[in-house]
Amino acid sequence: MKTIDVQSQPILSFARTLGLALSAVRYRLFRAAVTVTVIAVAMAFLANILSESLIKGAIAVHARDGIREMRLAETWVANLSVPMPGTALIDRLAGHDEEPSRIREIAGLADISEDELADLVPVAVQARTYLQFFERLDYGRRRVLVGTASGPDIFRRLADDPAAVQRLFDGLLTMLSYRFPTERPDLEQFLTEWPQLDAWIEQIRAGQARAIRDVHRHLDGRHLLAALAEADGPFGEILAESGFELDDEERALIAARAREAYRAYLIEASLAEFEIRQNIAARRDILPSDVAPLLLWNLLRDEDQAGWLLGRMQALDLESDDLDAATLARLAREKARERLMMVAELATADTGGGFLGLGQRMTWLAFVSMLVCVVGIANAMLMSVTERFREIATLKCLGALDGFIMTVFLIEAAILGVVGGVAGAIGGLIIGVLRMLFRFRTLLLEAFPLTPLFFASLVSIGVGVLLAAVAAVYPSLRAAKLAPMEAMRIE
């Protein structure tokens, strides 16, 4: 029997396949719209939590930096008031690499060579680890393990009394959910090294106390903040002579911040004058005892009010550090920004961790929403396939290849994915930015993470397309493998 020539079917061009998929989508526009909505909602959710966490992350960094700078003056007031507590010193020594100038300062004040100090760093690191462990315990557990001791006292108690170490490990056996950071021999080894560290901590504190006394001798009755406001001038020299390490940049910054802090202190101190307090209370229609600094600062944002207050202060012969109304109003606005930063720091305390820094809970939520999205798309695509059994079978009767059918459905899903992804990403982004704007106000504009947000929306769109394609694989495979006689329906 002779055979005739049977060849493979030609593969249709992508453009024509796309055209067919497009017209199929257009024909079932309502179904497509529903599917797109499912994708868009899921992607909006993803884009929203992505953008919000990115913005929160950026604001967290911004606020932390801002607050650190803001508190510079206060930090130095503290540094110049009392020697550092042992725990803080251990922290500083353990963080040896982060701030070399502070370590140099410590070495200078305590009259210890820097190399000797560097040798102590590993011990300090270990001490910090143990302290962090004890800090996390609640009072009851700590009481069982180390009695009433806290901070470096814990080590002193343990080093003095071997029975205390025994009690510590006995106690740990009853707290199975807490793991001690190291094995017992490590702790015992550490305790032999502790007295050296302890002695040096005391030495450092004594050095600091000496330097502080030194500085205070030169205050001449001035307020410490007022003196620090001249940190870029003569007072800076005094600091340097007393052994505090500061470069010029730090001095300028400290001086500026200290001046602001001093002025704020003076303004807040003016509330002690009954006349001023009562006046403000009358303006706000509240009791004089309810007038708080916060309220005062809100009031002073208005330049007229600031001028009035300065006038009163002058009349009462209060010190006002040559403030004029405009500067005071600016200071008041600065105060508002500082408060915003504090709020922001609190609000962003939970950022970080989980996938893409979304946080554990958000990662989980995003995952679930993606899952719902996949199921939704798969369902919509399956419906679309089932609904079109006859059409698919007809196309196969007309000579369509399995691959062609599959491509049509995958393209259709991808189109839905792109449209839904873009709509969702834009929607989610806008909602996220607006929400964050409402929460952080001007801080958002100061730390707007434009590039990360752009990539976040790209990620959302990509995820949308990918999810749609993944969800469409099974339905399209099913459509492709469909027997053509489904449509024949003879009889």
Add this chain to the structure above:
Amino acid sequence: MKAPTAMATPPTAPRKEERRIIIRTLGMKKQYNRKGQITHALRGIDVEIYSGEFIAVMGPSGSGKSTFFNMIGALDSPSEGRVFIDEVDVAQLTAEELAFLRCRKIGYIFQSYNLIQYMTALENVTTPMAFGGVEPDDARKRGMEILELVGLQERWSHRPIEMSGGQQQRVAIARALANRPTVLLCDEPTANLDHHTGQEILDILQNLSQNQGVTIICATHDHRMMNVCDRLMWIRDGGIERIARRDEVEVELAGIEGE
């Protein structure tokens, strides 16, 4: 319509001896195994269909008519036996080659038209040409020619939903003819149409059979088909009950009516 006699007659040769065999089945059997229950849809069918013939296939529901159509339309493969379409053993073909066969050799016409709803009449006709690799411009030109053949050249831009049943069926016929198939498989082409429109479709089919030399295999319950076909085939319980030339049946019918 009742089969005239219960006695099976051997396949009757067509009148024109020079015609070649276009579809041949050898001991074609088909069993469906559903949850362990075996259904014998076809119990061994040997039939030869000649090029240019117009065969009407008749049989009650569940007779295996549908399965028979799937087999000779290369839509399904038999459990046993062989099917040759234009001298090609269908069982030997790959999925791509089967698609080629369906595209070029066979035109399908369905009871429910099965037009693609989102395409215009012309697009419906040119789709199989696209699958066959015809250039879009050539396809459009040829599509218009075929639409003219079925008398629908004026309505080329209409979608199926804008057309009557008869018009849709004519588009379906045009689509089936798109790649100049050797065989036209029709599944109850007139069942959904009224008397007059059904007659139009029959006329077109007859015209194709007589003037274009297309082989037509037509499942039907429509007794008017007897007026246009060359041979009739009755299927019952998965086997061929009877095959007869039209003139033979007409003689018998005349005899029955005479009684």
